[in-house]
Amino acid sequence: MFKVGIVGCGGVGSMHASCYEALEGVKLAAVASTDEQQLKEIGEKYKIKTYFSAKELIFDPELDIIDICLPTFLHTEYAIMAMEAGKNVFIEKPVCLTPEEADKLLDAQKRTGAKVQVGHAVRFWDEYVWLKNAVENKTYGNLISVNFTRLSPLPAWSWNDWFNDHTKSGSMALDMHIHDTDFIRYMMNAEPDSFKTFVTRTKAGVIDYISTSYNFGDVLISAEACWAMPGNFPFKCAFTARFEDATAVFDTDTLTVYKFDGSTEHPEMKNNLGSSADTGINVSNLGPYYNELKYFIDKLSANEPIEVASLEEAAASLKLVLNEIQSVGGVKI
Ligand SMILES: NC(=O)c1ccc[n+]([C@@H]2O[C@H](COP(=O)([O-])OP(=O)(O)OC[C@H]3O[C@@H](n4cnc5c(N)ncnc54)[C@H](O)[C@@H]3O)[C@@H](O)[C@H]2O)c1
Numbered sequence: 043m044f045k046v047g048i049v050g051c052g053g054v055g056s057m058h059a060s061c062y063e064a065l066e067g068v069k070l071a072a073v074a075s076t077d078e079q080q081l082k083e084i085g086e087k088y089k090i091k092t093y094f095s096a097k098e099l100i101f102d103p104e105l106d107i108i109d110i111c112l113p114t115f116l117h118t119e120y121a122i123m124a125m126e127a128g129k130n131v132f133i134e135k136p137v138c139l140t141p142e143e144a145d146k147l148l149d150a151q152k153r154t155g156a157k158v159q160v161g162h163a164v165r166f167w168d169e170y171v172w173l174k175n176a177v178e179n180k181t182y183g184n185l186i187s188v189n190f191t192r193l194s195p196l197p198a199w200s201w202n203d204w205f206n207d208h209t210k211s212g213s214m215a216l217d218m219h220i221h222d223t224d225f226i227r228y229m230m231n232a233e234p235d236s237f238k239t240f241v242t243r244t245k246a247g248v249i250d251y252i253s254t255s256y257n258f259g260d261v262l263i264s265a266e267a268c269w270a271m272p273g274n275f276p277f278k279c280a281f282t283a284r285f286e287d288a289t290a291v292f293d294t295d296t297l298t299v300y301k302f303d304g305s306t307e308h309p310e311m312k313n314n315l316g317s318s319a320d321t322g323i324n325v326s327n328l329g330p331y332y333n334e335l336k337y338f339i340d341k342l343s344a345n346e347p348i349e350v351a352s353l354e355e356a357a358a359s360l361k362l363v364l365n366e367i368q369s370v371g372g373v374k375i
Pocket of ligand 1: 052055075077080095114134136162199
């Protein structure tokens, strides 16, 4: 039985705690947060150890796994500390903010032999897994094009409003758009031959909408993301995938396949934890978070390498998004 400690128990840390409770082979044993009220609530809810200091939790000898759910600008420091303390590490996405930080993380992984997975949950999201399978198996013939969409109001729940500070979050372009960019690389099992990016910016010059078109040979894939929607706008993640024989449309929770033979399919999805409307953050479904943590624990139990959402993959997706941002003049101009 692995014992896990979560560092940072805001929006995502709390969700991970629910997932660990539902998983076999792992026990949530401790949490750390700088928010005393949050710490008290989560400590009482799960009857576990609480730490005000991330460092103290990381060096707790009882823990085998450290799950880094801190604001992005703190990932590198504490993830390296955890690897050097001999722990296996789960790091939320985006894995870090710069290519230099990514290289330091990769170096620490190599030096310490730690097993590391990054929270690219879309790789474990049932409808997106279905899409990757349809592409690879040519279920509806060859893929022609896909359009991915991800729209949300600005995250309103964050500690010290860190999402709103592009030096801490990398802006929406890094924080949110990376979900689709990473999935596109995974689905195509390749880097794009070329890309073209367009953005809009706030009055302060920070990117608040991004649209990138990627070319993979003859296949055209585009992804748009925005977190400047009105506060009452419901979180939306969607795709429209055109194949030779059908078009598949996913819209937040419904997947439909319209075939050129005139028939319509509604592929069945398994649902491990069900939808959760009250996570408090902009996610509509706990299933992918359960699936990714299950994969991590299963790989650790079997002493097998992390292949899906590895640190190497997360670093490559980070570098592609940073290149897109660079191509339009940077996060802020
Ligand atoms: N995978 C996803 O779908 C998804 C969704 C949202 C956020 N995220 C990512 O997850 C990470 C966390 O985001 P969040 O929404 O949970 O943020 P949040 O602001 O809700 O939570 C951050 C937590 O970190 C704590 N914290 C800050 N500094 C600390 C320190 N030095 N020591 C200990 N605790 C500290 C805060 O008290 C808070 O509990 C970010 O990297 C974010 O991009 C991923």
